[in-house]
Amino acid sequence: METKRVDVLICGAGGSGMTLGIELARRSISFLIIEKSPTPFEGSKGKGLTPRSLEIFDDLGVVDRIYAKGWTDFILRRYSEDGKTFEDLNTHEAITPEPSEPYSTLLLIPQFSTEAILRERLGELGHRVQFASELTSFTDSGDSVHCQVQTPIGMQAIEAKYLVGCDGGKSFVRKSLGINFEGDFLDAPPYLAADVEVEGVTPNVQHRWGTREKHKLFGIGILPHSHLFSIQAALPEQSDKFLDKDVLTQLAQERSGNEKIKITRVAWAATFRFSVRLAEHYRQGRVFICGDAAHVHPPTGGQGLNTSLQDAYNLGWKLASVLNGGPVTLLDSYESERRTIAKGMLELATGIMKKAQLGRGRETHQLDLAYEDSPISFKGSIEKRGVRPGNRAPDAKLRGAGGRTRQVFDLTKGTHFTLLVNGALVEPEKIERAGLRIFQIGKQSELQDEYLEFQKYYGLNDGEAVLIRPDGYIAGVFTNSELTHAETYFTSLGLNSWQ
Numbered sequence: 001m002e003t004k005r006v007d008v009l010i011c012g013a014g015g016s017g018m019t020l021g022i023e024l025a026r027r028s029i030s031f032l033i034i035e036k037s038p039t040p041f042e043g044s045k046g047k048g049l050t051p052r053s054l055e056i057f058d059d060l061g062v063v064d065r066i067y068a069k070g071w072t073d074f075i076l077r078r079y080s081e082d083g084k085t086f087e088d089l090n091t092h093e094a095i096t097p098e099p100s101e102p103y104s105t106l107l108l109i110p111q112f113s114t115e116a117i118l119r120e121r122l123g124e125l126g127h128r129v130q131f132a133s134e135l136t137s138f139t140d141s142g143d144s145v146h147c148q149v150q151t152p153i154g155m156q157a158i159e160a161k162y163l164v165g166c167d168g169g170k171s172f173v174r175k176s177l178g179i180n181f182e183g184d185f186l187d188a189p190p191y192l193a194a195d196v197e198v199e200g201v202t203p204n205v206q207h208r209w210g211t212r213e214k215h216k217l218f219g220i221g222i223l224p225h226s227h228l229f230s231i232q233a234a235l236p237e238q239s240d241k242f243l244d245k246d247v248l249t250q251l252a253q254e255r256s257g258n259e260k261i262k263i264t265r266v267a268w269a270a271t272f273r274f275s276v277r278l279a280e281h282y283r284q285g286r287v288f289i290c291g292d293a294a295h296v297h298p299p300t301g302g303q304g305l306n307t308s309l310q311d312a313y314n315l316g317w318k319l320a321s322v323l324n325g326g327p328v329t330l331l332d333s334y335e336s337e338r339r340t341i342a343k344g345m346l347e348l349a350t351g352i353m354k355k356a357q358l359g360r361g362r363e364t365h366q367l368d369l370a371y372e373d374s375p376i377s378f379k380g381s382i383e384k385r386g387v388r389p390g391n392r393a394p395d396a397k398l399r400g401a402g403g404r405t406r407q408v409f410d411l412t413k414g415t416h417f418t419l420l421v422n423g424a425l426v427e428p429e430k431i432e433r434a435g436l437r438i439f440q441i442g443k444q445s446e447l448q449d450e451y452l453e454f455q456k457y458y459g460l461n462d463g464e465a466v467l468i469r470p471d472g473y474i475a476g477v478f479t480n481s482e483l484t485h486a487e488t489y490f491t492s493l494g495l496n497s498w499q
Contacts, residue, residue: 045110066107168292192234192271193230193299216234326493341369
């Protein structure tokens with residue numbers, strides 16, 4: 001049996017697996033994505049994308065495709081207990097758009113649409129998912145990971161420098177590593193999620209009954225740009241009988257009091273119990289876990305898929321840096337950064353569920369998440385002014401010397417680090433290096449802060465600079481002197497000088 005060799009084997013072709021694949025493909029890292037299911041996932045499941053995830057999709061080159069398949073405006077129709085009266089609610093807090101935040105609202109889009117777009121982008125970069133391929137065993141030898149994969153034509157041997165388990169809440173990779181999945185089931189009824197064809201329901205709103213009694217909850221609403229409706233319902237028991245269209249019709253009529261509702265076809269459905277679990281570790285040797293393999297929680301707040309995407313976006317550039325000769329210690333920051341975020345996300349999602357909270361405010365947008373204690377942030381002399389290490393880098397409008405408007409996000413888009421200097425850069429030859437783009441902002445520079453947005457959102461004094469990581473977070477804020485003496489710090493990020 002011939003052994004296939006790659007830099008990274010990704011186990012699981014959901015949102016996190018494909019995001020990781022796209023990140024590696026953009027950096028010309030060899031990899032393979034395997035998925036044990038014979039076909040792509042067909043359910044709507046993770047339907048909400050946060051503004052932070054939309055920023056990531058902008059960087060990956062797919063945000064307009066995502067918007068074309070989604071909705072930002074949708075109304076929740078909440079019915080009285082007898083089902084005879086209702087009120088229409090906008091459950092997502094209206095936020096006045098800021099120039100620093102180009103995407104200010106949640107986007108409703110079925111997970112099957114999101115994943116189809118990611119597969120398309122992956123194909124454009126020269127890669128495809130290998131479906132019907134199940135990881136059956138792996139061994140970390142210290143130098144590489146030796147994997148056995150069952151395919152329709154037999155067993156396949158794969159040797160990878162790193163293995164990443166993006167294989168969901170029942171992760172084979174996590175279980176094989178023996179990583180403790182801390183947590184438990186919540187005190188909540190069993191739950192149904194389904195995509196159906198239905199009669200007797202108006203498509204212009206999301207309908208919700210039983211919002212005041214969690215065991216009677218029943219919701220149904222049309223999916224964007226689809227003939228399918230999504231159902232979410234609390235169940236009296238966890239049973240596959242609720243996957244049947246006639247049983248679902250009976251449940252819908254009982255909960256709504258509307259005998260005109262009729263489920264005519266079930267396209268996808270699943271029943272499950274809510275649990276909150278967080279992996280004790282995200283890495284063991286050369287093997288990582290990512291997404292739902294590392295954290296599971298109730299769907300309230302729409303945080304799960306988004307957190308999974310951002311896990312992959314965090315890990316991708318670090319793996320690529322190490323594979324290109326960067327320090328292995330860079331990989332240690334993946335768990336320390338992302339596990340802290342996941343812990344907060346689990347608390348948020350659980351709190352929303354327990355309060356039966358319908359409204360969704362800024363705390364669900366993920367724009368304020370930060371790596372405050374990141375081990376790879378630069379600890380300089382500039383504190384408590386403007387942007388800070390570990391914060392998300394804000395967008396801002398600038399004017400190019402040629403007269404065209406430029407956005408900070410235009411400058412950061414891609415696989416590189418970005419250094420924004422307020423004024424002239426002293427001794428640029430000490431700073432220039434592969435993987436780093438430098439932009440000077442000032443009256444005699446290539447970019448001008450004509451709209452005063454850069455000063456407003458970054459707060460840099462003359463001669464100061466900010467380093468932005470490939471994932472859009474602030475790596476450090478520097479004085480000119482600190483910048484010219486930051487060689488050790490740059491090297492720790494995999495940014496080696498030309499000398």
